[in-house]
Amino acid sequence: MYTQALNASQSDELTGEDAAKISRFEARVAAEERIEANDWMPAAYRKTLTRQISQHAHSEIVGMLPEGNWLTRAPTLRRKAALLAKVQDECGHGLYLYAAAETLGTSREELVDQMLSGKAKYSSIFNYPTLTWADIGTIGWLVDGAAIMNQIPLCRCSYGPYARAMIRVCKEESFHQRQGYEIMVTLSRGTPEQKAMAQGALDRWWWPCLMMFGPPDQQSQHGDQSTRWKIKRFSNDDLRQKFIDATVPQARYLDLKIPDDNLRWNEATGHWDYGDIDWQEFNNVLAGNGPCNRDRLAARRKAHDEGAWVREAALAYAEKQKRKTTAAA
Amino acid sequence: MATAICIQNSALFMYVLGRADDALILGHRLSEWCGHAPMMEEDMALANMGLDLIGQARELYTYAAEVEGAGNDEDKFAYLRDVQHYRNVLLVERPNGDFAQTMMRQFFYSAFADCYWRAMMSSTDPTLAAIAAKSEKESAYHLRHSSEWIIRLGDGTDESHRRAQSALNDLWPFTGELFQANPEDDALFAGRIAVDPRGLLQPWTENVTAILRSARLTLPQSQWMQKGGRSGQHSEHLGHLLSELQSLQRTYPNATW
16 A cells, blocks of 8 residues: 555566576675665566565464464463564564565565465464463464574575564564463463463474474475575474474473374484374365464455455545645645 | 452542553453454554553552552452452443544543643652653553544545544543542542543543544534443443453462463
């Protein structure tokens, strides 16, 4: 609504790619230079980043819903304020990321429409329900923890606006992660019911969180190209392993059991071995069949549709003001 | 925590509690919007105003607990009081409705809070004066934000005008209670501990009518005003709000969260 100029399609000038331009671009990326919005870039680089950044933005916005589900039921005023601030941060990340995506030439409206129509994806993790208060702790601890693993390397992404957005986002996410873990510490030291709540949430969220890192390296579609362009710095499996290695001691500190009977310390590799991930479940949720896919999209569409008259009013008012100013001049 | 608390009755304590309840209930209502607002900017703004109000409520409850001296705290006041022990005005418990209803409610409350907190900065009670200094800055922003929306909705499209006028008609009868003074508050007014809200009616009316005029909205004919919240006589809506807000504390008594 603020960037209609961006709604026009790309000019031919930007897609005219010659070998010299490509090799100059690749040399810059190889030299760890940041690519900025007005710099020449291959159309495929632009497309990949637009997809990745907007998907990230959609995830932040849809991610407000499962946590928002507990805003009105947070058990203390301190928890209520912290959760509201956290969900507000997620919205801020979404806005920030849509702005970063817009620098690549696609408007926020177009990107949001792609999400609302189901064409663009968001992180599958948000298609799981938040059933108890412990889910709010677990989302902070594991979902934000996994997001940080993914996003810290993105602070060095070759595309400047995205890299800079990630620096701020990571700072806030790291605060969210500590906040979530603190909820888990409180619950795991609480009454038997609270501890059971914490274990139940870990049981439900553990495997979906491991899936957040994406398919195994042999199956990843975008890995190679993104690595060459320094958008992606580590493989899905490397990041997943890093996450598991960091999380196992945290779960032990909470005296909670990670729901994986094959989880074992491997002296030889210096890493935790883990059981098989159910990729069929992952694909199923990705295909729209997760427990909340329909509810999440329906909630976003409802907010969008029911807010249309408000956005129209703001535009109509701005138009009237503009006409008044023109008439007075 | 016990399953419910009884509150003792002293003029200052009840006064502070009522202001805390206003802030908490309106903050809670705003938090219900989060993720569902007409635009992302407004998701941020509504959450931000909600956070300010919940922050004000926490300071006021903490001070009320200190005044009461019965070992209660912010969470006991918020989570373990039944509907009839809440002292907020009826306006803030009105359901969110559409965006026009939410903004009109915010506008009426913020226009009051803005002049109320500014006057309370001169309270002879140093804690209330300090809370007022912070709350005044926040309320001034809430008033600016809600006024801008009232003007845009009133003077936007036919539909937005209709919705804004309808919100005005529905909520106007709940504005009178903001200016209601309880007889037991007289000593607080005399000691300049608290501000007599009756004195704020005129500046409030001037501010509000000026904005409504810019928004091309007209005041309803009926001047009948609803009241009851300050004496614990609430609408049907508050019970539902509290049953949600208090659900965990009530389901798991004595747990620490």
